[in-house]
Amino acid sequence: MATGGYTGRILRVQLDEGDFKVDKLPQEWIRDYIGGDGFAAKLLYEEVPAGCDPLSSHNKLIMSTGPITGTLWPMSGRTVFVSKAAQTGIWGESHVGGFIGPELKYAGYDMLVIEGQSDKPVYILIEDSNLQILDAGKFWGMKTDEVTAAIKREHADPDIQIAAVGPAGERKVRFSALIINNARAAGRTGMGAVLGAKNVKAIAIRGRGAVEVSDHEAFTELAKAAHMRVRTNPQAQEMGKWGTWILTAVKQEIGELPTYNHRTGVFPGWEKLSGDYIRPRYTVSDRACFGCSLACKKMNYVREGPFAGTLAEGPEYEGLMAFGSGLGIADYPTTLKANEICNQYGMDTISAGATIGFAFEAFENGLITTEDTGGLQLEWGDSQTVIQLLEMMGKREGFGDILAEGSRAAAERLGRGTEKYAIHVKGLEVSGQDGRTHRSIALGHATGARGADHLRSLVVVDQLGYEQVARERWGADKLPEIIDPYTEKHKAVAVVESENAYCIRDTLIVCWYSVSWPPIFWMQDFADMLPLATGEKSFGDVKNLTKIAERQVTLKRLFNAREGITRADDKLPKRFTHEPMPEGPGKGQTVDLEPMLDDYYRLRGWDLDTGLPTEKKIQSLSLGWTKKYASSH
Amino acid sequence: MLITKAFSVQPHASALPEVVWLPSQLTVDYTKCTGCRICELACSAKHEGLFQPSLARLKVIRYDDLGIDIPNVCGPCEEAPCVEVCPVYAMRRDPISKMVFLDHDKCILCKSCVGACVNGVIRLDTREMRIIKCDHCGGDPECAKVCPTGAIQYGPISSGTTFERHSKIASYLREIEHSAETQSSKGGS
Numbered sequence A: 001m002a003t004g005g006y007t008g009r010i011l012r013v014q015l016d017e018g019d020f021k022v023d024k025l026p027q028e029w030i031r032d033y034i035g036g037d038g039f040a041a042k043l044l045y046e047e048v049p050a051g052c053d054p055l056s057s058h059n060k061l062i063m064s065t066g067p068i069t070g071t072l073w074p075m076s077g078r079t080v081f082v083s084k085a086a087q088t089g090i091w092g093e094s095h096v097g098g099f100i101g102p103e104l105k106y107a108g109y110d111m112l113v114i115e116g117q118s119d120k121p122v123y124i125l126i127e128d129s130n131l132q133i134l135d136a137g138k139f140w141g142m143k144t145d146e147v148t149a150a151i152k153r154e155h156a157d158p159d160i161q162i163a164a165v166g167p168a169g170e171r172k173v174r175f176s177a178l179i180i181n182n183a184r185a186a187g188r189t190g191m192g193a194v195l196g197a198k199n200v201k202a203i204a205i206r207g208r209g210a211v212e213v214s215d216h217e218a219f220t221e222l223a224k225a226a227h228m229r230v231r232t233n234p235q236a237q238e239m240g241k242w243g244t245w246i247l248t249a250v251k252q253e254i255g256e257l258p259t260y261n262h263r264t265g266v267f268p269g270w271e272k273l274s275g276d277y278i279r280p281r282y283t284v285s286d287r288a289c290f291g292c293s294l295a296c297k298k299m300n301y302v303r304e305g306p307f308a309g310t311l312a313e314g315p316e317y318e319g320l321m322a323f324g325s326g327l328g329i330a331d332y333p334t335t336l337k338a339n340e341i342c343n344q345y346g347m348d349t350i351s352a353g354a355t356i357g358f359a360f361e362a363f364e365n366g367l368i369t370t371e372d373t374g375g376l377q378l379e380w381g382d383s384q385t386v387i388q389l390l391e392m393m394g395k396r397e398g399f400g401d402i403l404a405e406g407s408r409a410a411a412e413r414l415g416r417g418t419e420k421y422a423i424h425v426k427g428l429e430v431s432g433q434d435g436r437t438h439r440s441i442a443l444g445h446a447t448g449a450r451g452a453d454h455l456r457s458l459v460v461v462d463q464l465g466y467e468q469v470a471r472e473r474w475g476a477d478k479l480p481e482i483i484d485p486y487t488e489k490h491k492a493v494a495v496v497e498s499e500n501a502y503c504i505r506d507t508l509i510v511c512w513y514s515v516s517w518p519p520i521f522w523m524q525d526f527a528d529m530l531p532l533a534t535g536e537k538s539f540g541d542v543k544n545l546t547k548i549a550e551r552q553v554t555l556k557r558l559f560n561a562r563e564g565i566t567r568a569d570d571k572l573p574k575r576f577t578h579e580p581m582p583e584g585p586g587k588g589q590t591v592d593l594e595p596m597l598d599d600y601y602r603l604r605g606w607d608l609d610t611g612l613p614t615e616k617k618i619q620s621l622s623l624g625w626t627k628k629y630a631s632s633h
Numbered sequence B: 001m002l003i004t005k006a007f008s009v010q011p012h013a014s015a016l017p018e019v020v021w022l023p024s025q026l027t028v029d030y031t032k033c034t035g036c037r038i039c040e041l042a043c044s045a046k047h048e049g050l051f052q053p054s055l056a057r058l059k060v061i062r063y064d065d066l067g068i069d070i071p072n073v074c075g076p077c078e079e080a081p082c083v084e085v086c087p088v089y090a091m092r093r094d095p096i097s098k099m100v101f102l103d104h105d106k107c108i109l110c111k112s113c114v115g116a117c118v119n120g121v122i123r124l125d126t127r128e129m130r131i132i133k134c135d136h137c138g139g140d141p142e143c144a145k146v147c148p149t150g151a152i153q154y155g156p157i158s159s160g161t162t163f164e165r166h167s168k169i170a171s172y173l174r175e176i177e178h179s180a181e182t183q184s185s186k187g188g189s
C-alpha cells in the first residue's frame, strides 16, 4: 500500500461540458504501473477508442507525473505527455524537463487528463484548487513565448508554469510540439496538434502545496547522497559543461553523425557544431531543470552575422544534427535560430529538420522541382532556405503546407518515388543515430512504440564501449559482441534490458541523463529509493520492477496492435538495411534487422511471425483486462 | 524594449538607520546559479519535513526569456527593513551572530515585514497562519551545502554584495541590448 509520493488525485478537464472533475488514483495502478508513462498507458488504452482520429474529440491528452516528481531526488522534474499521436496514429508520448511536472504535483494532482473539444479557443488554469477554463481568443495566433509572457502578466505571477501551443499546433502541423516556458519542448509525435485540435492554447499550472514521501528522513539522506553521485561523476561534469553538444565529436569519431539526410555518418563541418567550438563563442549561461545538479541547458547569444541578436536556449545535440549535419550546415547560429523558430511556432526539431532533409534530397535527385516548392531552390547547406521553410511549415504556407504533414505523408502526397528519402519508422522521423554504425539502435528504432525513437531503448554501453558496465549487466559470456557496434549478436539482450530500465526511469519520472548516459543510476538504485518514497515494499525488488517494465512495454505494444501494427511495421528505411555506410570508420556497414527482431520478440514473449504479445505473455503480465477494450468502443 | 528596467539598482537611502558589521552571511553569485531550485527543496525538506518550495525560506526567480536565474536569500542586510518595520519588536537582530530572527511568540501577524523584505523572502504560511523566515539554519545553512554550483555561500562578507550582483546583471543586459540596437540600426531583424 503506497503511503507517500503520490497526491492520489487525477484531474480531468472536460472541455465538452466546460467542467473539471477530480478522480481518485486507484491503488492498483500504483502497484502495477508505478506512475508516469505507466499510468498514462493504462488510461489511454482504456479510454481512447481504437481507430479514432487523433485530432478528434475522442482522443485525450494526458499529462502524467511519478511518485518522486517534485522531490529532492536528482533530476526528478520531468513529466510526460501521452496521447494517440497526431503524427503517426499510434502510441504517442513525449517527455519534457523544466518545472511543470512538479508544479502539477504541488497543485495537488498526479495526472491531468484533457478530454473532449472546446468550441472556442481557451486556456486552462490550474492554481491549486482554483480551476478555470478561460477565453484564449486574444492569445490565438501568438507564438509560444508570447503567450507564455501574456499569461504570466495576466495573472501577475512569474512562477506559473505554462505548456503552450504555437501557430503550428493551432494549424495542426503533424509534428507540432508543446512548449513549456519558452524553451522546453514536449517535442515528438505531435502533442501540439492534439491540444490545438481541442482548441486549447495553453495549460497554465501553479501549485503551492507539498509532496510528502513515506520516509522523509531516509529518503532525503538518500537523495542528497544521490546528488553527490551526480556531482562527482566525471562524465556528468562534462555534460554539465558542454550539454548534449558533447555528442557531436563522439558521433563523428564513431561515424554515426547523421549527415545529408542520413546518407552518411561523417560530416566535414562537424567541428563548428561541437561543444568546444560553441560554448566559448556563444554560451552566456548554464541552466538546469527542476532538481538537477547537472545543468545541461545552455543559454546562447549570437553577436554577429545574419542571426545576430538571437538570444535563446539550445539546441540539443539532436537539433545540431537536424539543422546542422543533417542538412549540410556547418554553422551553429543557423541551428540556434532554427531551434528558436521551432520553439516559437511549437514544432519538433528532429522531425522538422528531417522533413526538410527529405525535401532537399528529393530536389537534388530531381524528383521534385521549383514547381513544387513555389520557386524555392533547395540546396544542402543553405541556411536562409531552411529558416524560410521552417516559417512556411509553421504557418502552413505554400510548400510548407505539404512539409507540415511530416516526411511520410509528404512523400505520399508528392509521389514520384520520393518515399525513399523519407527516413522514418512508422511515420516518425529517425533521430540522430544510425544503425549501420551502432547496431543496437537499429533494433531500437524499429521496435520503439512511438516510431524511430532514441529515448526508449538506446543503448550507450555498446556505442561508447563501457566494457565493465556491459560485463556487470549482461555477463562476461556476451563480450565482446555485445559492445561491438558492428554485429547484430546479443543486441536484443542489451536493448530489452535497457528498455526495461528506461521504462522505470519513465515511471518515476527522472531524466535520461542520470540513467542512460552517463550510467549513474540503474534498477537497483530505484529499488533502494522507491520504497522510501512510496512505502510500497514490492518496489524494492528489482525482479518486480523488471516485470512492471515488461508490462508497460507490452501494454504499449498492445495499444499499437489495436491500431493494426504488426511485425511488418517494425522495419527500417532501406537506407540503413540496403545502402552501405559510404565512408568513415563504419564504411561498408549495413543493418541485418531480422535476426535481431527474432531475438527481441523471443525475449519479450511476443509471437515471432506477427510480432504481437502471446496469450501466455499477456496473462503472465496480468494484462488480460485489455481484452475488454480490444476493439473500438 | 527596456529589459534592464527590472533590474535597476535602488539608490541608497539617504538617512541610514542602524548599520552593522555582519560576521557570517549568506551570499549569492547569480552568475553561477542554474535555477535548479535544489536549495528551495532542501530548505523545505529541512524545516518543514516535506518538499514544498512555497514554504522555502529562499526563492529562486527564473527569467526564462533571458536565461538568468537569481536566488533571493535572507540578507545580507546591513540595515534590516524587516526589523525596522516590525511594530512589536518580534523581528530582531541577534546581538552576537547579527542574524535577524523572528520571535514567534511576539509576532502579531501584521505582515509588515513580508512587504518590507528587500529580497522578498519573508513569507506568510496561510495554512498555519505564521510568518516563515530564514534562520540561517542556526549557522549551518542547508541551502549552501546542497547548492551544486556554489551560487550560495555562507561566510563573512564585505558589504555591498547585493548591490553588486544586481549591477552585474544590468551590465550583462546592457551588452545584449546594445548589440540588438546596433543590429536593428543596421537593418537586421
Ligand code: SF4
Residues within 6 Å of the ligand: A075, A097, A098, A287, A288, A289, A290, A292, A293, A294, A295, A296, A297, A511, A512, A513
Ligand atoms: S540533465 Fe539537462 S535535461 Fe536533464 S534534468 Fe538536468 S538540465 Fe534538465
Ligand code: SF4
Residues within 6 Å of the ligand: B085, B086, B087, B088, B089, B090, B091, B102, B106, B107, B108, B109, B110, B111, B112, B113, B114, B131
Ligand atoms: S508579521 Fe510579525 S514579525 Fe512581521 S512585522 Fe508583523 S509582527 Fe513583526
Ligand code: SF4
Residues within 6 Å of the ligand: B026, B042, B043, B044, B046, B047, B056, B057, B058, B073, B074, B133, B134, B135, B136, B137, B140, B141, B142, B143, B144
Ligand atoms: S539558510 Fe537554512 S533556512 Fe535559510 S534559506 Fe538556507 S536552508 Fe533555508
Ligand code: SF4
Residues within 6 Å of the ligand: B032, B033, B034, B035, B036, B037, B038, B039, B040, B060, B069, B071, B146, B147, B148, B149, B150, B151, B152
Ligand atoms: S541550488 Fe544553487 S544553483 Fe540551484 S537554484 Fe539554488 S542557488 Fe541556484
